[in-house]
Amino acid sequence: MFNRFINLQWKSFFRSSSFGKGLALKILMLFFGIYMLVFLVGAGIGLYFGLRKLFPSENPMWMLSQFLVYWVLVELFFRYFMQKLPVMDIKPLLNLPIKKSSIAHYILGRSGLSGYNLIAPFLFVPFAIVLIAHDYPILNVLIWLLGIFGIVLSINYVNFIVNKSDKALGIIGGLILTLYGLDYFGVLEVREFFGPIFHGLYQYPITAIIPIAIALIAYYLNYRFLKRQIFLDASLKTKSKEAKTSELAWTRRFGDMGPFLQLDLRLIWRNKRTKAQVFISLLFVFYGLIFYTQEMYANSMPMLAFLGIFMTGIFLSNFGQFIPAWDSSYYSMIMSQNIPLRKYLESKASLISVSVIVMFMLTIPYVYFGWKALAINFASAIYNLGVNIPVILYFGSFNKKRIELDKSPFGNMQGTSANQFLIMLPVLGLPIILFSLLSYFVSLEVALIALSLLGVIGFALKNPLLDRITEQYRKKKYGMIAGFKEKNN
């Protein structure tokens, strides 16, 4: 039986849609994967030396132990969002002659091998090797490592128990903030308190049993719960949220464009992935803080131009690059309906324009770092409005990959093709290069004027440009309809 499960798992992995992706994307993902692994291993090795350097008088192991409590809490916090028990996968097994206990073991055991559990080993195994190389007692280090695995698995299974209520998330989040706050203001020596506990895993190897025991108990609790829940109407039921109807009557003021604007707003607010885009975009306002504050970047023109284009255009690129794939699940309806394609595109353009303006307003406080920042962001916003919006809409006509709106936004590559990488060249690269060259060879003022002027010209030509783009969408229509129908991409 177990072999069969493993076989199933193997097939589901290698036949999954992510493996069916285009070669270019596959290679890119592979590189990204390797990069992550190398990064983790490097961090694991560097951890020892880093801690040595930062705290020369302290033992790295002791310092690490002091921070482990935060690792545990933060990982729990993130896993709450990222990792769910994939209960839906067992639906096809239900009507087969398989014992419920085997199904429960299968799904829980499988989660033990999930990618999230690999992060810690890739970090701590190299760290342990460095420790051994520095003449730490081998047995203690190895058993400490075992304890760490125990903690990882405990996090894994505790997460599934915790995952059932939203309150737990608040509690964990609150706990992290409180502990860190207490620690930071020296009210309570949190690290001093938890340090010895985690250090104990190393000092007294026998204590490694504790995390392993916790993992086993958590596993058992999950098992007992799950076994009782393997029914279609219990845990396997997909929860549906109660619909909130919204009138959005104000969109009427936009005339013919109104219905589409209404649809786009609902699209964004009612689907996880699009909603996440909005929040991500808003977060990127703070991106400037990283660079404006550093002397090295604050006076580099390419960097400033990048920040301007990027911050004011983050929603433009995040949302815009997937137009019209957002509407892919009902694109054939849109195409057979009595729809003026032009209005459809205009509505998207207006939505993005609003986002550019909002993002620009949010970046105004950066004037604190000098008028240059403000001026560049302003010119960038104009450029984004006039040039980048038509550009991104035009490139959208090459999108042929379906996006399933109700899929989780995390690590979701649906709809991504080589197109998405190509778009970034003209959208980000062109203005940055132009701006940098002009400001370097002529002057900052000229560069600012050139960027704004291009934007204004683009704005003036908006109508003919949109006509041209509409024509392009019309031409590509059949390919898009066929592409959007393919579910596995």
Add this chain to the structure above:
Amino acid sequence: MITTHNLTKKYGSQLVLNIDHLEIPKGQSFGLVGNNGAGKTTFFSLLLDLIQPTSGHIENNGFQVNTSEDWKPITSSFIDESFLIGYLTPEEYFYFIGDLRGRNKADVDKLLSNFDDFFHGEILSQRKYLRDLSKGNQKKAGIVASFIGNPEVVILDEPFANLDPTTQIRLKAIIKDLAAKEGVTVLVSSHDLLHVTEVCERIVVLNKGEIVKDIQTSQETLKELETFFAG
């Protein structure tokens, strides 16, 4: 109303549809039957300009479908769930379609009130998004949406599948009424021979992309079709 001229559709070297000439007059209720892969959905997709014909063309009310878009205001359709917008409630969806077809909220509400029976209290004001409705209820919403805005041509692909018996009976009455009283040309495809013979004045049988039978429905039609498909 609808005329096809030397219409063919090929995928690679495989000919999936080959209709030399087919004329559907205004106000006819037209049924399309055939086994899986016979070309029913291909024909409807061509009719809606969702795929390109390999040769030939279709005219809808005098407009050539793959070059003009003027047929769109008078034509409406429900092919499958991909015609629904999952994140809207049924009401919002109806109003959206209404907007596209120049009907305001009041017009749409008035039309919807005729379908209270058909909806059976499971569609309107349910506080559910279309994606969370059952397959059957999604279908009901999609079918009714295709009646919004007084279309002259209504295209329904497999409208009876997934519907409960009561709704099937109601739908049959609705389709008959549309064609008889309002002069709407209704095109229906189905696997259920009984339903089509009851609803449609004319039935065309497709087999491997070709028209093999073109029957004006009569008492004997069901028998005739059953013998054909049993063969």
